[in-house]
Amino acid sequence: MKAEVTVIEHPLVQHKLTLMRQAETSTGKFRQLLHEIGILLAYEVTRDLPLKYEEIKTPLAPMFAPMLAADKKMVIVSIMRAGQGLLDGILELIPSARVGHIGLYRDPITHVAVEYYFKVPYDIDQRDVLVVDPMLATGNSAVAAVDRLKEVNPKSIKFLCLLAAPEGITHFHAQHPDVPIYTAAIDEYLDENGYIIPGLGDAGDRMYGTK
Numbered sequence: 001m002k003a004e005v006t007v008i009e010h011p012l013v014q015h016k017l018t019l020m021r022q023a024e025t026s027t028g029k030f031r032q033l034l035h036e037i038g039i040l041l042a043y044e045v046t047r048d049l050p051l052k053y054e055e056i057k058t059p060l061a062p063m064f065a066p067m068l069a070a071d072k073k074m075v076i077v078s079i080m081r082a083g084q085g086l087l088d089g090i091l092e093l094i095p096s097a098r099v100g101h102i103g104l105y106r107d108p109i110t111h112v113a114v115e116y117y118f119k120v121p122y123d124i125d126q127r128d129v130l131v132v133d134p135m136l137a138t139g140n141s142a143v144a145a146v147d148r149l150k151e152v153n154p155k156s157i158k159f160l161c162l163l164a165a166p167e168g169i170t171h172f173h174a175q176h177p178d179v180p181i182y183t184a185a186i187d188e189y190l191d192e193n194g195y196i197i198p199g200l201g202d203a204g205d206r207m208y209g210t211k
């Protein structure tokens with residue numbers, strides 16, 4: 001199966017991402033921008049949702065009108081902590097979505113993803129899933145999240161991030177070639193600490209002011 005990566009090049013996304021990258025951007029502004037970008041990314045990532053036609057009545061006439069075809073609402077799965085920042089914006093656009101959480105932190109030395117929480121809707125096997133995390137660096141967190149989700153067998157999985165490193169894309173698609181990646185940018189490389197260069201720093205810390 002061919003690995004798919006879609007770069008979302010919308011000018012508003014690119015502009016807001018540049019503001020987020022800037023070292024002088026405050027915690028509050030960073031969070032606000034991530035929220036706004038979440039809305040825009042959700043719009044792009046849902047472009048191919050299937051539609052069905054239902055008969056409705058306008059005040060003037062009956063018509064067949066398009067509606068989302070899925071029987072069950074989609075599930076947005078946030079990889080905590082930083083996924084929460086994207087999730088908020090996405091839920092503004094898709095308020096009826098269900099939500100799952102996977103708590104993962106990256107060991108600072110080995111970069112292995114360590115799970116501390118997992119909660120998803122009980123009927124996720126009947127739903128399409130969008131996994132969100134702003135950063136795809138080594139790819140270990142995204143791979144671990146999708147490994148875990150495949151155990152509960154959702155109908156489909158997409159992965160949405162803000163920034164991806166080439167190394168992370170390669171690793172993710174080696175493990176999960178069936179899962180398309182959506183990102184606003186593909187940066188240059190990972191440094192020796194596993195940070196995306198030029199990147200935007202540590203997304204969780206910048207969102208919450210923890211460093």
Ligand SMILES: O=P(O)(O)OC[C@H]1O[C@H](OP(=O)(O)OP(=O)(O)O)[C@H](O)[C@@H]1O
Binds near residue numbers: 104
């Ligand atoms: O691709 P990887 O190398 O796994 O790195 C990416 C992960 O690192 C960050 O989370 P972090 O572990 O810093 O946890 P936090 O969101 O709680 O800060 C980020 O939000 C991703 O989940």
Ligand SMILES: O=c1cc[nH]c(=O)[nH]1
Binds near residue numbers: 137197199204
């Ligand atoms: O550059 C990076 C890499 C991992 N996690 C982040 O938040 N930033």
Ligand SMILES: [Mg+2]
Binds near residue numbers: 082202203204
């Ligand atoms: Mg972090």
